[in-house]
Amino acid sequence: MAKTPQASKVQITELVLRDGHQCHIATRMRTEDMLPICAKLDAIGFWSLEAWGGATFDACVRYLKEDPWERLKTLRKALPNSRIQMLLRGQNLLGYRHYSDDVVRAFVQKSADNGVDVFRVFDALNDTRNLRVSIESVKKAGKHAEGTISYTTSPVHDINHFVGIAKELEEMGSDTIAIKDMAGLLTPQATIDLVKALRNNVNLPIHIHSHATSGLASMNMLRALENGALMIDTCCAAFSEGASHPTTESMIAALQGTEFDTGLNIAAVQEVTAYFREVRKKYWQFESEFSGVDTRVLLNQVPGGMISNLSNQLKEQGALDRMNEVLAEIPLVRQDLGYIPLVTPTSQIVGTQAVLNVMTGKRYKSITNEVKNYFSGQYGKAPSSVNAEIKQLAIGDAPAITCRPADLLAPEMVKLTSEAERFAQSEEDVLTYAMFPDIGKTYLQERNADSLTPEVLLDKAAAHASASRYAPSEFKVTLHGETFHINLTGSGHAGQEKRPFYVSIDGIAEEVMVETLSEIEVSSNGGSNGKKKAISNKGVSGRPRPSHAGHVTTSMPGTIVAVKVKAGDKVNAGDGVLVIEAMKMENEIQAATSGIVVAVHVVKGDTVTPDESLLEIQPE
DSSP, X not given: OOOOOOOSSOEEEEOIIIIIHHHHSTTOOOGGGTGGGHHHHHHHOOSEEEEEETTHHHHIIIIIOOOHHHHHHHHHHHOTTSOEXXXXXXXXXXXXXXXXXXXXXXXXXXXXXXXXXXXXXXXXXXXXGGTHHHHHHHHHTTOEEEEEEEOOOSTXXXXXXXHHHHHXXXXXXXXXXXXXXXXXXXXXXXXXXXXXXXHXXXXXXXEEEEOOTTSOHHHHHHHHHHXXXXXXXXXXXXXXXXXXXXXXXXXXXXXXXXXXXXXXXXXXXXXXXXXXXHHHHXXXXXXXXXXXXXXXXXXXXXXXXXXXXXXXXXXXXXXXXXXXXHHHHHHHHHHHTTSOOOSTTHXXXXXXXXXXXXXXXXXXXXXXXXXXXXXXXXXXXXXXXXXXXXXXXXXXXXXXXXXXXXXXXXXXHHHHHHXXXXXXXXXXXXXXXXXXXXXXXXXXXXXXXXXXXXXXXXXXXXXXXXXXXXXXXXXXXXXXXXXXXXXXXXXXXXXXXXXXXXXXXXXXXXXXEEEOSOOOOBOTTSOBOSOOOOOOOOOBOOOOOOOXXXXXXXXXXXXXXXXXXXTTOEEOTTOEEEEEEETTEEXXXXXXXXXXXXXXXXXXXXXXXXXXXXXXXXEO
């Protein structure tokens, strides 16, 4: 088969506006911090600028309280000479489930209308059935479709497997082929072998995306180019390396004067880096403690974006000290699920289940809805045989589907439009609601009411000054003659209207919700400003502490998204009674005993924590 001629210049995609900050500061960069440097980014001459998709849509709605569509339109205006690239999860789009084909077509068209030029389309399972509609929609919109291989290693992921995927992507109409090494698992030799094989079997330019987590990515880039790849992904030095990607300036320098010279100006990129180094300081509270080189990734396979978010989520639960246990559990869960590649949404599916396995003290004591859906075939075909025992535990004897999952989905756009008509003002709003029904609806309602409040960015100097006053983290409280030993183990973000504090009271874990009604200003010498106001602490949630099997609890802190029973209902052991969202994944909580529901202590939207009863069943 004829091959595409070698280009005179290597093409670079710059990742600072998406994957760079997703890997290092949990996708928290705000649009206002991107815009001032866009003119300089636009003038450098990158092949594309990855600026949308991935976790950015979720982070905009969930944390930043920004309209992700407005971000895209604003960046389109600020980058008139650049291709804007996005990361699209095939039939999952930017959510965590499969969507009907009409939703996929509408989402791709609106993304193109609002400014996306290049769509990097992948499927977490490499099930190409889940890519066809997305790629067809991109081509119909007149945009560049980059069919993508999610690279991983396992007994079933060999060169022939990946070549087969690439051939199918070419047949679907892809313009380029991307090797998406989301966890940094490629080695120089594996890169040579894979790129050579692809060049010998497909007639499309090859684009390399390799995270630097294992310390090998820069070598992989060079080997890829030497063996026929034409395009590489890099990130400017302000957000490069570690869990992110090879440094743009370094790769430009490495290739200067060779046949792979990029022709890009290092000094111009350094100006961009200088700007973003200052910007990054604003987001210090989201810095991941796992952002450097970590060769353990070669075993646990945790992607760069996942490690940053996992670190942040464990920190919020006061459980960051258990990260190593979670990292050891992840490859075990992955094997149980048939050597599933770890990339959104499967990285969240495996990661959340691993956290549950660790936090509950018993593997698969609690199984997320997403793991159950995976075993049911709702995400696509597993790469290999799954653990039959765990599958039986998750879905029993229920048969798994074997067709393309979206073939079972009826068109959804009309229904979604109807559901959202009270708060959606455009088709883009309907699609935001489609991606995240609960948080999307809340976001749109708050936007319409002009009451959006983004999460607080803490001032580092002020936080450190406050810390220097030595607020106690372990202390004793004597109340009505009884003394309690209290140890603060973690807390939610400062600035929240209701801020959770996780404490141990005489060795028993509790969660305290503190709602600030008024404040006092404390001076640097530890005194007040002379004008004290009352501070109210509502204390614990008021829910009873579990004392028997009829008390239903959660394995990890989260938010109630569904209450499936009411007082007076009869339930059997194993019945689902509640659904909780934790770490962006939903987990059905089941009754441990049969009986009658005598009390429900939660409603949808409640924040809950372990060691409290969420509802009570009177055993038969």
